[in-house]
Amino acid sequence: MKVLLSVKNINVSYGKIPVLRDVSLQVGEKEVVTVVGPNGAGKTTLLKAISGLVPASSGSIVFRGHDITKLRPYEISRLGISHVLEGKRIFPNLTVKENLLLGAFKARERTEEGLKLVYDLFPRLKERENQRAGTLSGGERQMLVVGQGLMSNPSLLMLDEPSLGIAPKLIEEIFEVLKMLKKQGVTILLVEQFVAQALKLADRGYVLENGVICLSGSGKGLCKNKHVKTVYLGGK
Numbered sequence: 335m336k337v338l339l340s341v342k343n344i345n346v347s348y349g350k351i352p353v354l355r356d357v358s359l360q361v362g363e364k365e366v367v368t369v370v371g372p373n374g375a376g377k378t379t380l381l382k383a384i385s386g387l388v389p390a391s392s393g394s395i396v397f398r399g400h401d402i403t404k405l406r407p408y409e410i411s412r413l414g415i416s417h418v419l420e421g422k423r424i425f426p427n428l429t430v431k432e433n434l435l436l437g438a439f440k441a442r443e444r445t446e447e448g449l450k451l452v453y454d455l456f457p458r459l460k461e462r463e464n465q466r467a468g469t470l471s472g473g474e475r476q477m478l479v480v481g482q483g484l485m486s487n488p489s490l491l492m493l494d495e496p497s498l499g500i501a502p503k504l505i506e507e508i509f510e511v512l513k514m515l516k517k518q519g520v521t522i523l524l525v526e527q528f529v530a531q532a533l534k535l536a537d538r539g540y541v542l543e544n545g546v547i548c549l550s551g552s553g554k555g556l557c558k559n560k561h562v563k564t565v566y567l568g569g570k
């Protein structure tokens with residue numbers, strides 16, 4: 335595995351309250367890596383630390399050979415990390431294309447490249463580029479949210495609960511989208527509450543509980559783990 339992202343022993347606190355403790359994690363090129371854990375475990379905080387939105391008080395984060403631990407969010411995104419935030423919303427009154435362009439902030443020709451990339455992955459968005467985003471189906475809307483994250487053609491796409499707020503029957507659609515991205519070779523760091531699907535999709539996974547990585551392994555291996563089964567898979 336060629337390592338793309340390496341997080342080593344980071345600690346993050348909000349004020350005096352420690353949230354992440356000695357967290358280490360790696361993402362290899364073209365891997366899908368999933369982080370699961372209960373509410374409040376620190377999953378969102380972990381993604382935010384990687385993208386520079388919250389500072390790590392110790393430890394290091396290295397991305398494609400660059401130490402990004404102390405870099406600013408815009409510098410980190412320029413190096414090729416795209417972070418789709420938890421609960422990310424689209425603008426319902428803008429068209430699909432306008433929403434995508436908002437995800438770009440780039441020179442014109444790069445924007446054209448981004449659109450091509452997203453439309454090749456999601457032809458459905460191309461067909462609907464002039465449709466108001468508010469009229470998209472739930473699954474299509476999530477494609478748009480993911481599409482925005484892809485506009486910069488990132489080397490690493492971080493998705494924080496892409497299924498959030500989606501009707502249960504559409505969850506499968508979201509995972510279809512993620513499967514398609516995986517097939518295309520997009521490297522993904524995924525945080526998800528739908529543990530069974532997320533671990534099945536993942537090459538590798540980590541379990542974060544109370545700010546500590548308590549388990550890690552292959553996606554399939556974690557699905558068979560006794561603790562994971564009991565706590566996250568309803569004993570199945």
Ligand SMILES: Nc1ncnc2c1ncn2[C@@H]1O[C@H](COP(=O)(O)OP(=O)(O)OP(=O)(O)O)[C@@H](O)[C@H]1O
Nearest residue numbers: 348349353371372373374375376377378379380420
């Ligand atoms: N800006 C903040 N200031 C203070 N405390 C915060 C802040 N953001 C998060 N926290 C606290 O840090 C802990 C971890 O939060 P985080 O959002 O990372 O959890 P999470 O694993 O993503 O949870 P969820 O599954 O509910 O999204 C929680 O106890 C939360 O209340």
Ligand SMILES: [Mg+2]
Nearest residue numbers: 377378379420
């Ligand atoms: Mg969260």
